[in-house]
Amino acid sequence: PEAPVFRPTEEEFADPLAYVARIRPAAEPYGVCRIVPPLSWSPPRALDASALNFPAKRQPIHRLLARPAPADRDTFLLDYTLFLRARADAGPPRRGRKRTAPPRPPALSDGRPLDLCRLFHAVKRFGGYDGACEGRRWDDVVRLVDDKAPPRHVPECAKHVLAQLYYEHLYDYEKFTKDRSASSQGGKQADAKVELDNQPSVSGSRDEEMDEEEASGVSSSSGRKRRNQKAAGVASNERHGNNNGTPGKNAGSAGARKPKKRKLDAEVSQDDQVCERCDSGLHGDAMLLCDRCDKGWHMYCLSPPLESVPPGNWYCSDCKNPDSDCFGFVERRNTCQLDAFKRFDDKVRRKWFGPRPPSRVQVEKLFWEIVEGKAGELEVMYGSDIDTSDYGSGFPRLGDPVPASVDPEAWQKYCSSPWNLNNFPNLPGSVLRTVKDKIPGVMVPWLYMGMLFSSFCWHVEDHCFYSINYLHWGEPKCWYGVPGAEANAFERVMRKALPDLFDAQPDLLFHLVTMLNPSVLQANGVPVYSVMQEPGNFVITFPRSYHGGFNLGLNCAEAVNFAPADWLPHGGIGAELYRMYRKAPVLSHEELLYVVAKNGVDNKSLSYLKEEVERVFVKEKKCREELWINGIIKSSPMQPRSNPNFIGNEEDKKCIICQQYLYLSAVSCSCRTSHVCLEHWKHLCECSPEKRRLLYRHTLAELGDLASEVKASLSGENVKQSPLLLNDIPTPSKKGKDQHMSYAQLAKDWLSKSDHILHMPFLDTAYSTALEAAEQFLWGDHDMDSVRNMALKLTEAKRWGLSVRNCLSKIDECLLRKDKCSEKVKYVDIEELVAVRCEASSEPGLAQLQGLCRERKNAD
Numbered sequence: 001p002e003a004p005v006f007r008p009t010e011e012e013f014a015d016p017l018a019y020v021a022r023i024r025p026a027a028e029p030y031g032v033c034r035i036v037p038p039l040s041w042s043p044p045r046a047l048d049a050s051a052l053n054f055p056a057k058r059q060p061i062h063r064l065l066a067r068p069a070p071a072d073r074d075t076f077l078l079d080y081t082l083f084l085r086a087r088a089d090a091g092p093p094r095r096g097r098k099r100t101a102p103p104r105p106p107a108l109s110d111g112r113p114l115d116l117c118r119l120f121h122a123v124k125r126f127g128g129y130d131g132a133c134e135g136r137r138w139d140d141v142v143r144l145v146d147d148k149a150p151p152r153h154v155p156e157c158a159k160h161v162l163a164q165l166y167y168e169h170l171y172d173y174e175k176f177t178k179d180r181s182a183s184s185q186g187g188k189q190a191d192a193k194v195e196l197d198n199q200p201s202v203s204g205s206r207d208e209e210m211d212e213e214e215a216s217g218v219s220s221s222s223g224r225k226r227r228n229q230k231a232a233g234v235a236s237n238e239r240h241g242n243n244n245g246t247p248g249k250n251a252g253s254a255g256a257r258k259p260k261k262r263k264l265d266a267e268v269s270q271d272d273q274v275c276e277r278c279d280s281g282l283h284g285d286a287m288l289l290c291d292r293c294d295k296g297w298h299m300y301c302l303s304p305p306l307e308s309v310p311p312g313n314w315y316c317s318d319c320k321n322p323d324s325d326c327f328g329f330v331e332r333r334n335t336c337q338l339d340a341f342k343r344f345d346d347k348v349r350r351k352w353f354g355p356r357p358p359s360r361v362q363v364e365k366l367f368w369e370i371v372e373g374k375a376g377e378l379e380v381m382y383g384s385d386i387d388t389s390d391y392g393s394g395f396p397r398l399g400d401p402v403p404a405s406v407d408p409e410a411w412q413k414y415c416s417s418p419w420n421l422n423n424f425p426n427l428p429g430s431v432l433r434t435v436k437d438k439i440p441g442v443m444v445p446w447l448y449m450g451m452l453f454s455s456f457c458w459h460v461e462d463h464c465f466y467s468i469n470y471l472h473w474g475e476p477k478c479w480y481g482v483p484g485a486e487a488n489a490f491e492r493v494m495r496k497a498l499p500d501l502f503d504a505q506p507d508l509l510f511h512l513v514t515m516l517n518p519s520v521l522q523a524n525g526v527p528v529y530s531v532m533q534e535p536g537n538f539v540i541t542f543p544r545s546y547h548g549g550f551n552l553g554l555n556c557a558e559a560v561n562f563a564p565a566d567w568l569p570h571g572g573i574g575a576e577l578y579r580m581y582r583k584a585p586v587l588s589h590e591e592l593l594y595v596v597a598k599n600g601v602d603n604k605s606l607s608y609l610k611e612e613v614e615r616v617f618v619k620e621k622k623c624r625e626e627l628w629i630n631g632i633i634k635s636s637p638m639q640p641r642s643n644p645n646f647i648g649n650e651e652d653k654k655c656i657i658c659q660q661y662l663y664l665s666a667v668s669c670s671c672r673t674s675h676v677c678l679e680h681w682k683h684l685c686e687c688s689p690e691k692r693r694l695l696y697r698h699t700l701a702e703l704g705d706l707a708s709e710v711k712a713s714l715s716g717e718n719v720k721q722s723p724l725l726l727n728d729i730p731t732p733s734k735k736g737k738d739q740h741m742s743y744a745q746l747a748k749d750w751l752s753k754s755d756h757i758l759h760m761p762f763l764d765t766a767y768s769t770a771l772e773a774a775e776q777f778l779w780g781d782h783d784m785d786s787v788r789n790m791a792l793k794l795t796e797a798k799r800w801g802l803s804v805r806n807c808l809s810k811i812d813e814c815l816l817r818k819d820k821c822s823e824k825v826k827y828v829d830i831e832e833l834v835a836v837r838c839e840a841s842s843e844p845g846l847a848q849l850q851g852l853c854r855e856r857k858n859a860d
Contacts, residue, residue: 001313003030003481003529010038017429017564019465020540021604030529031330031545032481035538038744043414045408045472047447049338049556051813054337054449057379059330061453064515066373067145069121069500070321075292076117079313083173106165108146109157119145119162121500128174129166138163143583145371151376178310206322207560253509276316277301277582278674290316294772300683301550301657303582321504321603327513336383338449344815345451347552352452360532363552364478367453371515382551383449384456388422391800394558395420395473401804411740419538421445421470421560429602431563434595435587437648442586445560450477450551460487460495461541462586464574465561474555477539479531480518484544484570486526493524507581515548520534539628543570549790565605568593568612579658591647594698597706599645606714613707620664621700623678624779625732627803631689632667632681632778638697657683664703666695698782699788747777748788754790767794806849 004027012019021700027033029464091277106114120146123129126137130449138159142149145162273289273296274281280298288294288306291313299306306632352366369375392400396415415419418427423527425443452475461467464484472479482490494509495502497520504509517526537556541547564569575589597613641650652661655677669692676684684692698706754770757763771794777787812826 001249001529002032003032003035005034005532007036008038010040013038015727016424017427021564029483029543030481031483032479032529032531032539032541032547034533035540036532037536037538043395044410045394046400049392052391053337054386055580057331058379059329059382059454060379061370062373062377063327063369064455064457066143067327068118069116069504070326071121072103072319072322073117073506075315076120078292080397081171082313083176092388097575106169109161114147114165116169119166123166124500125498129171151374154622163323183311206779222754231604275301275347283683288314290314290319292319294445299682300685304580326505328511329513335383339383341449341451342554348452357519360552367550368517370453370515378453380451382454385441386447388445388447389438393422393445394447394556395422397422421468421558424468424560424562429564431565431568431592431596434599434645435647439586442561442730445558448557448559450555450557452553453550455515456548457512457515458546459509460544460546460560463589464543464570465563466543466567467541467559468560469534469557469559471533471537472556472558473535475551475553477533477549477551477555477557479533479539479547479549481529481531481541482526482546484542487546489526490521490707493521493526509583510583543567544573565608567610572612572615579660582659583652583657585661587647588652591663594706595645595647606710610714613710617703617707622705624665624700626696627678627681627694628776629732629734632692632694633690634693635640635693635779638695655680658667664697665776668693689733694779696779699779701785704781733806744783747784750774750777751786751790754794758793758797764798764802767798
């Protein structure tokens with residue numbers, strides 16, 4: 001089915017964001033829509049495409065779907081060989097040598113060796129052996145495994161031979177890996193005593209692994225051995241299922257699992273193994289060691305993170321699917337000119353359609369046949385994500401030279417047009433107006449030079465933004481869209497249809513390199529809608545809407561993101577996805593939210609802003625209180641922004657675990673220069689909580705006031721209470737020496753002690769101790785206002801008391817050394833100190849200074 005098409009009037013076309021808001025209820029359920037501008041819309045061509053040299057990427061269209069999963073053959077053979085040997089050890093005893101070299105790989109009917117690794121992952125895509133048989137998918141398996149297989153009709157004998165070879169060599173291994181995966185998903189704990197039902201263990205000692213490598217041709221890496229020999233001994237014992245140093249059971253015995261993945265901090269030094277992501281050798285109990293390369297990865301640093309140690313052998317992503325094996329679009333070494341690009345497009349068209357122009361239905365049908373590997377191989381070029389800051393925009397821009405063929409008045413008119421994509425992110429009502437960074441694709445449009453079959457694969461926009469695409473000239477673009485409400489269902493179907501690709505790359509959808517036929521999605525209950533974008537048309541995609549498509553020929557398009565206030569809740573979801581997959585965000589969602597709330601939005605947008613501000617407030621409060629409960633009582637305010645009303649002038653540090661910007665708060669420790677977010681405070685270091693410190697940019701009182709201001713603007717009332725009081729969130733408490741003490745009670749006790757200090761003779765250490773203890777309260781909500789006020793009094797009194805003592809010290813030095821005094825004291829300074837009314841008036845030195853002032857007055 002087709003997505004809706006909208007044709008605004010001249011009046012409706014005057015305000016883009018207002019028009020998008022008007023059509024959103026009708027268009028958003030489709031995920032994508034097309035807008036046909038009024039006839040008066042005719043922007044001049046600002047880009048001389050004939051003189052443009054642009055970067056282009058090579059796109060193998062036949063591999064957008066029908067490609068084997070990226071998998072390292074040596075790693076697969078290592079795991080497969082361990083399985084075979086473990087199964088042999090668990091069987092009846094044999095005569096002669098117990099261990100033999102692994103069998104030679106089987107051969108195809110024409111004598112070519114069969115790649116078992118490729119075959120195993122190809123069959124996994126279709127549900128394993130049984131699924132491939134029930135679904136009659138062995139022809140697709142043959143295409144994935146055999147590069148010489150015919151694209152359309154696969155001989156029955158080839159399918160039969162491959163199915164037979166798989167059953168003979170890999171069927172038992174498939175059952176074993178499925179049981180191992182089910183054991184992991186069932187939430188089994190990382191315990192050496194856990195057994196896999198009726199399945200032999202594939203764990204073995206390092207010596208056994210080295211023998212297996214020699215037998216199977218797997219190259220040994222010098223980095224495999226640990227630097228710490230003691231640690232190597234510990235790990236060796238663990239591999240045999242024994243942690244007490246006594247000889248363990250045979251590693252091949254059925255049911256044994258090796259806990260070697262968990263390193264013991266008491267026995268392994270910090271320098272022995274570091275995490276490949278965060279460069280930390282700490283938290284060894286959460287460190288997974290690759291069973292091939294021995295590199296370490298914290299479970300919480302993986303993308304996505306693991307909650308428990310997986311059963312059986314574990315291999316890191318570098319060993320399972322190195323970058324060299326991962327599929328992607330390779331950029332051409334040289335830039336491309338439009339003439340050469342057009343010649344290539346003509347060549348492709350003639351090859352696949354001959355001299356007659358094809359219909360759009362024919363092009364679409366052939367495109368999906370090529371994608372599914374049923375029509376042969378095809379590689380095209382696509383000039384995608386071209387930065388208009390460097391290569392020029394298709395729309396007129398102020399400062400660009402006006403072509404001689406263009407009327408200067410028309411140029412100026414379209415330079416300031418709100419539908420000019422260079423202006424779109426900064427329109428009134430856009431929350432991106434406060435972003436001053438020239439972020440390509442988000443704040444600065446991207447240019448796209450397409451040719452026949454060049455594709456933009458399934459994806460959602462960065463941060464789940466809206467996007468708008470304008471086709472300047474050329475052949476149409478075919479779009480497919482999935483409603484944002486069906487994003488989770490879309491992802492489930494993608495994972496179900498391509499399990500091998502997602503096993504190899506859990507973040508596959510972030511890479512924009514995979515297509516799946518809309519008919520497959522629809523057959524699994526996911527609605528998909530199409531749009532045919534003509535030249536001069538706009539296409540809008542909505543937040544969280546997965547979309548993709550292809551070009552029907554040579555064309556030029558331009559696109560940019562935008563974000564009205566109704567995007568804000570979707571932006572929060574996008575930020576959490578970045579956190580889960582350990583992806584660096586384009587910008588800080590929390591900072592954007594705070595700045596937008598401070599600058600204000602129109603009344604129609606307040607409800608979205610209120611919901612998101614309160615969500616962030618509640619989450620921040622919960623995290624800060626968790627730190628306090630766990631003993632992190634030190635805190636310091638962050639350095640204030642030089643220009644807090646805009647985003648992009650200064651960049652915050654990132655959490656070393658989840659890679660997110662640390663705008664609102666962070667946790668630090670004196671033992672490290674790096675920081676983490678509040679959710680990952682346990683993973684920063686192994687120091688006691690008392691040594692760590694909370695860094696915050698705003699107090700909870702300030703954040704609560706911000707939420708209250710937004711709510712007051714929405715309701716028209718003066719709301720003084722923060723969401724903390726409105727939601728009746730309980731006050732935190734923690735166990736003291738004899739009883740549980742609430743946060744409020746501790747603050748009350750601190751106030752009493754501090755008031756006593758102010759009325760005692762000045763003692764520098766007493767003031768310092770009290771101010772240090774106050775740090776645990778200063779970040780709090782309005783119930784800590786009295787603490788903040790008292791802390792200010794203590795700070796001023798301490799400063800005043802130290803000034804008095806410093807002044808007296810200088811006076812004593814002058815009286816003793818007279819003419820040799822290094823620094824003389826002015827009576828004006830003494831009089832200023834005496835005139836200051838301070839709480840710490842019990843400072844003994846004050847009387848001495850007052851006496852000097854009286855002597856000066858009497859002398860005058």
